[in-house]
Amino acid sequence: MRAGAAAGHRGHFHETAFYGSDEEFLAVVAPFFTEGLAAGEPIVSAFAPHNQSIVRSVFGGCAGILFADADAHYASPVTAIRRYGGLLADYVAAGATQVRLAGDVPHPGVGVPWDWWGRYEAAVNRVWDDFPVWGLCPYDTRTTPDDVLDEVRRTHPRIVTTAGQHHANPDFEPIEDFLRGRAWSWRDPVEDTEPLACLTDPAPAAVRATVVATATAAGVQAFEVRGMTLAATEAVTNAIVHGAPPVEVRVWAASGRIVVAVTDHGPGLSDPLAGMRPTGAATGGLGLWVAHQVCAFVSMQHRDGAFTVRLVAGRPHP
Known part of the structure; x- marks a missing residue:
């Protein structure tokens, strides 16, 4: 049986909360963890160092809480989905009837671009719906930009207040509506300069050669060059096979960073979860x-x- 506000709910019970002080953060998180411990439910705490230290100051080394490395867990959306998914599968296999997850999702206020994390917050409403999971995503209003907070409200079906009230979120949108009406248009500042290369309807081999030469000259690390070469090849192949001509590839670089934009003139994606899980x-x-x-x-x-796919190797600009 599921406990707390998620009692009787099937699938992912996905909440957000907004706080403006350490005290308000604890007012949201402490009852969530305390209630889960009392019910014998597994708990995963994947907060950034400051918030993790606050949690540890209250709960110490409690055996019922897994303190996860937030940097490793939130290295990328697919990393978070894969890591959490593995934990959820293991806990359920061991007999858990509810698993509680709480963590700090990255955003520009902590130096990380938001675009794919907004898609992540929308996607996990479905990706984890096969598990009895209660996910809590608190956001600090002191550091989170307003446009990010707007998308947080649109991607979480439920909200918990610092007073402990749980209620349905009237601003929530299903992922199709969220993506369709999304105004977000992230661009790396280097795109305000002239591209170092522009290719029209290129063969994948030409794209690979351009990426390797440009990234190497910019000082991008070798393993990231290999990753970008693979990703750019996949993006161009997708544009040729599933998009519509012309296919345009633009390449920019800065010290230690390369940006590749692949544009075609087709309808774009039909699967809202594309990129978040293998399809x-x-x-x-x-x-x-x-x-x-x-x-x-x-x-x-x-x-x-x-339809444009932007790829970054090196440290992305927030």
């Missing part, structure tokens, strides 16, 4: 999933009849 090769989803794993950042936008 059929027939839709191009497998290539996007690969790109999400090997790049430092990926964004996807459909605008004015053009």
Whole structure:
């Protein structure tokens, strides 16, 4: 039996909370953990160092809480989905009837681009719906930008207040509506300069050669060059097979960083979860999933009849 506000709920019970002080953070998180411990439910705490230290100051080395490395857990959305998914499967196999997850999702206020994390927050409503999971995503209003807070409200079906009240979120949107109405248009500042290379309807081999030469000259680390080469090849192949011509590839670079934008003039994605989990090769989803794993950042936008996949190797600009 599931306990607390999630009692009787099937699948992912996904909540957010907004706080403006350490005291308000604890007012949200402490009851969530305390109630779970009393019910004998597994708990995963994946907060950034400051918030993790607050939790530890209250709960210490409590055996019922797994203190996860937030940097490793939230290295990318697909990493978070894979790591959490593995933990959920293990806990359920061991007999858990509810698992509680709480953590700090990265955003520009902590120096990380938001675009794919917004998609992540929307996607996990479905990705984890086969598990009895209660996910809590608190956001600090002192550091989180307003446009991010707006998307947080649109991607969480439920909200818990610092007074402990749990209620349905009237601003929540299913993932299709969220992505369709999304105004987010992340661009790396280097895109305000002239591209170092522009290719039209290129062969994948030409794209690979351009990426390797540009990234190497920019001082991008070798393993990241290999990842970008694979991702750019997948993106171009998807554009050729599933998109519409012309296919345009633009490449920019700065010290230790390369940005590749692949644009076609097709309808874009049909699967809202593309890139977040492996999907059929027939839709191009497998290539996007690969790109999400090997790049430092990926964004996807459909605008004015053009679909663009942006890939970053090196440290992405927030």
